[in-house]
Structures are given as C-alpha cells and as structure tokens.
Amino acid sequence: MFRVMAFLIKKQDIDTQTFIDHYEKKHIPLICSLAPSPVVYKRMYLVRDDRLTREGGVVDFDVVIELGFPDRDAFLAWMAKLSATGAGEQVAADEARFLDRSRTRAYVFEEYVTAG
Numbered sequence: 001m002f003r004v005m006a007f008l009i010k011k012q013d014i015d016t017q018t019f020i021d022h023y024e025k026k027h028i029p030l031i032c033s034l035a036p037s038p039v040v041y042k043r044m045y046l047v048r049d050d051r052l053t054r055e056g057g058v059v060d061f062d063v064v065i066e067l068g069f070p071d072r073d074a075f076l077a078w079m080a081k082l083s084a085t086g087a088g089e090q091v092a093a094d095e096a097r098f099l100d101r102s103r104t105r106a107y108v109f110e111e112y113v114t115a116g
Contacts, residue, residue, distance in 0.1 A: 001039070002069045006106040007061035008099055019062060020045055022098045030094055035081035040068025060103070068111075075108075 010019040023043060044064045069075040082091055095101055 001111045002072050002075050003040070003109040003111050004065075004067040004069075004075065004106055005109065006065040006067075006104065008063050008065060009060065009103040010062045011098055011100050014098055016045075016048075016062070019098055023063065027094055027098070030090060031082065034087045034090065035078050038067045038069050038074075038078060040066055042066040061105075 010016070014022075028041075028043075042065070044066070046059060046062055046064075048059075067075075069078065081087060092101075
C-alpha cells in the first residue's frame with residue numbers, strides 16, 4: 001500500500017475543539033466531494049494532557065493525517081483531482097481558515113507488512 005503521513009498545525013487563534021470540528025465537519029466533506037475517498041483516511045489528533053503522556057521534546061503538530069492508496073498512480077490521480085482548477089482553490093481557501101499551511105509537512109511511505 002502507498003501511504004502519505006501529514007503533520008498539520010492549527011492556526012494559533014483557534015482552540016483545539018474548534019479546529020477538530022472544522023476539520024471533521026467542513027474540511028473532510030469538502031475533500032470527499034472533490035475526490036473519491038482514499039482506501040485509508042485517518043485523522044489522529046494530538047492529546048495534550050500531561051496526565052496521559054510524557055512529552056520528552058517539542059511536539060509541533062496538532063494532527064497526523066494518514067492516507068492510504070493501492071499504489072502511486074491512485075495517489076497521483078487523487079492529488080490531481082484536488083489540485084484541479086476550481087478544486088485546488090476551494091481546498092486552499094478552506095485550509096487557510098483553520099490551518100497554518102506554512103508549517104505543513106507530509107511524507108510518502110511505501111508499506112511492507114509481515115503477517116504472523
């Protein structure tokens with residue numbers, strides 16, 4: 001499976017719950033209306049609670065996004081739909097409402113799994 005992991009940071013003037021609500025209730029429906037949903041489309045929001053985790057260093061993201069595609073071509077086709085004229089502008093405009101886009105990082109992985 002071809003995977004992408006993105007590390008996103010919310011805008012400073014938005015509280016965490018507002019960030020999550022916007023992402024889940026507005027951004028995800030927008031993305032899914034512009035391109036077919038990937039095989040895997042997970043959002044894992046960072047829990048900042050000293051009672052639950054011990055932070056050994058600086059954590060500079062608020063959510064990790066995991067996207068999974070059958071192969072590289074499927075990923076490139078998905079990206080082409082989201083960056084097409086009209087769609088790309090909608091995505092960028094919405095992201096500007098709740099993300100600090102200048103700090104977004106994304107990495108591509110090719111997954112190998114050993115069963116058993």
